[in-house]
Amino acid sequence: MNILVADHHPVFRRGLKCMMKEDKEYNFKGKIDDGSQLVTSITNLKPDILILEVDLPNSNGIGSLREIRTNFPDLKILVVSCHPEEIYAVSALKAGANGYISKTRPVKEVKKALKSIHNGETFLSDNIKEQLESKSSNKILKFKKLSTREIEVLNLLSRGKRNKEIARHLSINEKTVSTYKTRLLKKLKVDNIADLIHQSRLLQIAS
Known part of the structure; x- marks a missing residue:
């Protein structure tokens, strides 16, 4: 699967690239660190999956996600963020993401998320599923x-x-x-x- 990483944290990008190198299933197509590059990069690189940080500089957060979904309806989008999953996960899915994962989750779960959305499934961690199903969570x-x-x-x-x-x-x-x-x-x-x-x-x- 061809993957484009849109994130402004160098350590996170390097970590993903190393992870992808270890697994032949992933093809690292490129990286961007600025929201103004999103549309052009997706158009030129034609990734299967976009790993997107919602707080990318010069982007409109969830609004940018909606725009990408409208312009690239077949693109699979995995949103990653340092924000708590229970706050942003549902908004990301409503705006067109295929999955959401926190940057605090382990590498194996990132791989699981990528495989899930590549297979046409929606991904949320078990942790967030439990919280969203909890009636008692204020x-x-x-x-x-x-x-x-x-x-x-x-x-x-x-x-x-x-x-x-x-x-x-x-x-x-x-x-x-x-x-x-x-x-x-x-x-x-x-x-x-x-x-x-x-x-x-x-x-x-x-x-």
Whole structure:
């Protein structure tokens, strides 16, 4: 299987490349470290699988994932991230990913994920499956109330981004950002932005 790695962490990329060299089933087609290179690289290299870091610089996070899915409907996409699986996995799948795995998972599980999505299956770790099925998880119950865009706004707020920066990053206007903040306050049942940011850290959305 031909694989393109889109990630801005050199150690992670090198680790994947070494892993692929050890297994003849994988063909390392190339790597990119900037979201502006995504479409061109996929078009030119024609990978079977894209390993995508959602926080790639100059990308629109989950929004970029949607765009890739629209432009390349047959491409298999495995999203990798340092963000907790219970927060981003469902959003990634809804946006078009075929699988999601945390960078904290072992190498053998990355291989399992690649094989699964190459065979047309959807991949989530057993750990996240158990958490998503748990009725008692407060994190999951709160998360399920939020849309993909609301999670993106909350994540940026937790990093200290202002409305203008969030608007620019997500390609929306500042008024829309304010609307999302109002919705988040209501859905997470807090009274101010400070409490909202605190809530986001309790949800482990902060990086």
